[in-house]
Amino acid sequence: MTRKRASRAKQTHKAINFPPSPLDENLTDATVRGFAEDIQISNFIESACTVCGLLAYKSDMSPLADANIDSTLLIPDVPVTRAERQATTDPIRPLLGPVLLPGCDDICKTCLEELSEGKLPPDSLANGLWIGEVPPVLQDLSWTEKMLISRVKHNICTVKVHVSGMSKMKANVVSHSLPMPKIYHALPPPRDDLDEVLAFMYIGPNVPTHKEFKRTPMLVRRNKVKEALEWLKLNHEDYADLEISYENLDAYPEDEPPVVVNYTMSMATNKDSEATAVNDTEEDEGVEDGDCPFVVHGLTGTYLEHLGKVRPYEITARAVEHFKSQDVPLAVPVWVWWT
Template sequence: MDENPEFIATQIPIHLIGDCLTVGDIRNLCCIHRIPYSGKLNKEENLKRFEHHYCSNCESYYTIFKRDDRDKVKKEKAKVRSAIYRQQTKGRHQNNNTIHQEKSRKKKNKEKKSRKNKTSKHPAIPSVFPPRPASENLIHRIISGFCNDTDPSKFQEAGCAVCGQLTLLTKLKSLTEVKISYEPLINPLARKKEKQSLNDTDDDNELRSPILDPDCSHICEPCLGPLKKGKRPLKSLANFLWIGKVPQALQDLTYAEKMLIARVRHNRCLVRVSSGRAKMVANAIMFTNPTIKVYKTLPPSRQELSEVLAIVFTGPANPTQEEFKRTPMFVRRNKVAEALEWLKLNHSDYASLNISKDNLDTYEEEGIPVVVDYKRSDINEGNKIPSAMSKHDMEEEEGTEDGPCPFTVHGLTGPEYAKMSMQTLKLKALQHLENRGKTLKVGHDETQQSMYDNPQIYPQMFPWLFPYGLGGLTQAVHKKKLSDAEHKKLLLMYHDKRFQTDLYFPIIAFNHEQLKAGTTGSFLLARRRNFDSVASQLQKVNRSVLADLAKRMSEGEHVKPETEDEKLCFLFWIIWIM
């Protein structure tokens, strides 16, 4: 051992080095020293048998120690620690969130302590006023930050050719860069080809090609993912969301012309046109219609239109033909005829429409189709409503001096004015707008249309937005996949912005959501076992009495049923509660 300094031989009692021995080592030592080994005893109890033991082998055997190599030992310990850590973290992948939260909590506490230490070491310096001029470095940082935040790449948008949605350019990829199959986008039933005459037929080859918007050259990430897997994206145009490009015949229509070509009339509208000394402006308040009506013949005759369209013009002087052209009430006969003829050829809901040539011939080529009532206003009043002005508003007039006057739709009222006649609405409008206003109402027939589960209700109300009658809401293929609210969001984000810039589509769509929410919340629910009795009692209930009782009870009155109708109402409530 003297020749090799790495090893040291010595005699040490076995029970003193027991911590370094394994159970197998102790068993072998017991065999060498002829000490009985018991498997029923633990390690410590077997080692105690060596404390008072002595034999000839105790002097013949030595304990040899090897020199400790610190570097190697450290490496070995590091290996052991890493192995232990891997073993401990082997099953922790399910608790990654907890580990991440714990780490972030510790990090926040550490940062909080460091901030406290900094504030304690560096007391707050009192602010100096006026502040010092900004340094060149600070100015450079401010300008650079502004340039980065206003860089066109941060806000420029383009349409996706697959879904037609406006998307940031940074989240789009060019179609030429993407190598995928567009076969899932083939759906001949989801689109139509424009017809110029009755003899035109659909081109099968064109309809069997993938549905991509020709005005877009990019694809968004939500559409790219499913296409890579060979699936059709939910929001793709091929998924019966194609609406087509707006033709020239349906572009640049005035407000009155749009109302005259729509098959479904969903509301009534009061339009206020105010003319000052130089400027003109128009505003509208919409009134919800109790029932949605549908036309069978368009346009109505001039005599019929005179019964449902009333126009009141206010200003310091009689309106001229040039002023009429600037208003949203101006109607061009040829434009209306062209729009109706195009819709009859291409719109799915206009195929059965009767276009009356006789009625069209009764209209002037350009002008207001009915008699205009004029009310003179003081030239010094301007065209503003004092109650609607801010104290900081110093302008005497609003609007434009030439070109189409601004036209704004302000909102929808409740059912308060829904059943008023045209004359009553006109009087109300004149009274509300300080005897200066303009009203419009378009007639209808008695056929009703429902806004529930009716995919064609919006294409009939807005044919200038849905020119082919396709892409309507509440389609059967979208049930439980695409809600009405989500579908309306898609329409508002369509790349040509036709739905955003329309005068009243956003407000009508929002109003319908409110009506549906209110109706859904007021449905009568009954248990199945009580349904027959509830239904029979409900048919016998006097609705006027029920409404009167509800009003009296809502006002806090203690109501005791006296008449038979009142008792029947209370009986119905009891059955409903049970």
């Protein structure tokens, strides 16, 4: 008999006291104290590492100021940062000093170990991963505005806004990749080009007006797009040779979506019965006021493989057909991504 089996046999024959004696006060105290210590909030708080920008438990991090490391390791030989430029006359220059995440003072265990050994952590911002802070001009862009400032169009998107008979609005988009991405030398693209990559369906009890469009992610604010493109041209090396077409920009309306609106009248609920849980008793989904909730679903290669020989174009075509007619049965489970 091996030693392991012998020990198991020994355990089996150990006398067991049953029923066990009741908990004494000391053991109760130790158990409660141990549990309380384990669920201390400090054990769960996460913070970003100033070197790599990744989230880690704060309890596993230490202040960078106390770390015994060579900070010159975080100054790359080839500049990876870029100071913000306000005008074309401003010089292009990197930020001075080590590449760190602003507003964070702690370093994670992994980065500390690598730097202590005199190595640059592979995930560090100094290792070519710096992208800088997102400036205000690039924040709060709508879905359509983001499409207008993108130099490469990878996807075809079909946006569906569904308003129920009780005026609750929700929106979602299904997108899949283009076989051949489109690259633009001038932005925003001509308005007609958008029809090739973006489709918009509106289902609701009334023909949509500016009030409804304003709640969807489909409107374009010309000034916002202009400021974003001008900032990118000044500060992003991939946009340096971009031509900003103010003529194209002026062609975009501000009070309606830039693509054809496929409107279907419906007084019915905007819930998808196939995707509703049996215990879900709400009549409609979405909100009555303010920006409508917007969900983005992507169809990637893995998902598409499950659909057999159905091509992405067919999926979009069938989805469009379905939402126009409301009762055409689908041969492929497009619902999975629409809900």
